[in-house]
Amino acid sequence: MAIATRTDSSLSATVTQTTLVNALKTAFTNAGYSSPISDYTSGTDRILVYQWDVDNTKVQGINYLRVRISNTLIIYQQLYTTWNTGTNTGTNSSSEVTYTTLAATNTIGFVSLNGSTEYKLVLITQGTTFIPLGxxxxxxxxxxWDLNNWSYGFxxxxxxxxxxxTSNANPYSNTDFDYLTNTTRIANVNGQTNRRDIFSGLVLLSQSNQxxxxxxxxxxxxxxxxxxxxxxxxxxxxxxxxxxxxxNAASGIIIRTA
Known part of the structure; x- marks a missing residue:
């Protein structure tokens, strides 16, 4: 597949909801997303919705990523399989994921990774805080895995x-997944080669044990x-x-850039 294209950006303090939303829109564009199909306010929240076509000829072939930004600088994500831009509602929503609150007083860094058809990621850092979006x-x-029945995206x-x-339109009883090789044994420098071993390719397993x-x-x-x-x-x-x-931890995630 495509090697990642990396683009860095940042947001200086003082951070507000508006400046954070604008910085996120830039970072998502850098990661390869088109402009949000919905960009609106709900109560005190700003919400951006991005569309990713896996196979738009199939019933469940499109992922809709809803990113919610609170006025207290908390970011949330969830997935849908349809989205109505008129009513700002969707179907088959996943449970929303909540990330660590960002501080208004410190600079925020964004690393956007565009992996073409496999991943489009916005990685946020602020001090020790790390938030993976996309x-x-x-x-x-x-x-x-039939895209007429189930969506495909995580x-x-x-x-x-x-x-x-993933979304609620999936073949298992549980929407959550992890990796075959999640283990603390993938941790330290190899004592024989003095190098860090790399394990290419991640197998996703359903937490339904199926x-x-x-x-x-x-x-x-x-x-x-x-x-x-x-x-x-x-x-x-x-x-x-x-x-x-x-x-940068045991079983740490790596992405090819060259």
Whole structure:
């Protein structure tokens, strides 16, 4: 699949709801999203809705990502399979994901990663706070996963990016997923090579314990990330390939950038 295109941006203090919304719109554009199909106010919240066509010839072939920004600088995400721009309502919504509150007094950094048809991510940092926004659409969807019945696209639940969620239109009894290789054994520098081992490709497993939701390309993977820094470069020795360290922890998430 496509190697990520990275674009960095930032928002200086003092942060307000309006400046945060504008910075998010820029970051989402940098990640490869078109302009939001809905951009509106609900109570004290600002809401942006982005559309990602996986296969718009299929009944459930479009993901709608709803991003809600509160007046207290909390960001929320959820997925829908349809969206009415007239009424600002959708169907088959996932449960909303809530992220850490951002501070008005500190600069916010944005790293936008455009992975073409597999991922479009907006990664937010402010001090030790890390918020992963956007969608992952694994390159290798199971053949039996019928887009006329179920949508295909995932958002991240936490800063570790180890748990994902899809819409309510999915083949399992649970909307949440994690990875086959989530383990603390993928943690430290290899004592024999003095290098950090890389595991390319992530297999998504349903938390209903019923099977898989497919596999990413080798451009997404996990990494022995203990002791590394976020946004370090993880080289693949003997090649010119490089990965960006997105989560610098055991089973840390990496994305290929070269």
């Amino acid at each position: 969608l992952l659409v694994p390159a290798n969807k199971p053949d039996w 958002i991240f639940l936490t800063s570790t990016m180890q748990t994902l969620r 099977g898989s939701a497919g596999r990413t390309s080798d451009d997404v993977g996990q990494y022995c990330g203990n002791g590394s820094a976020r946004y370090d470069t993880a080289p693949v020795f003997g090649t010119s390939q490089q990965y960006l360290v997105v989560v």
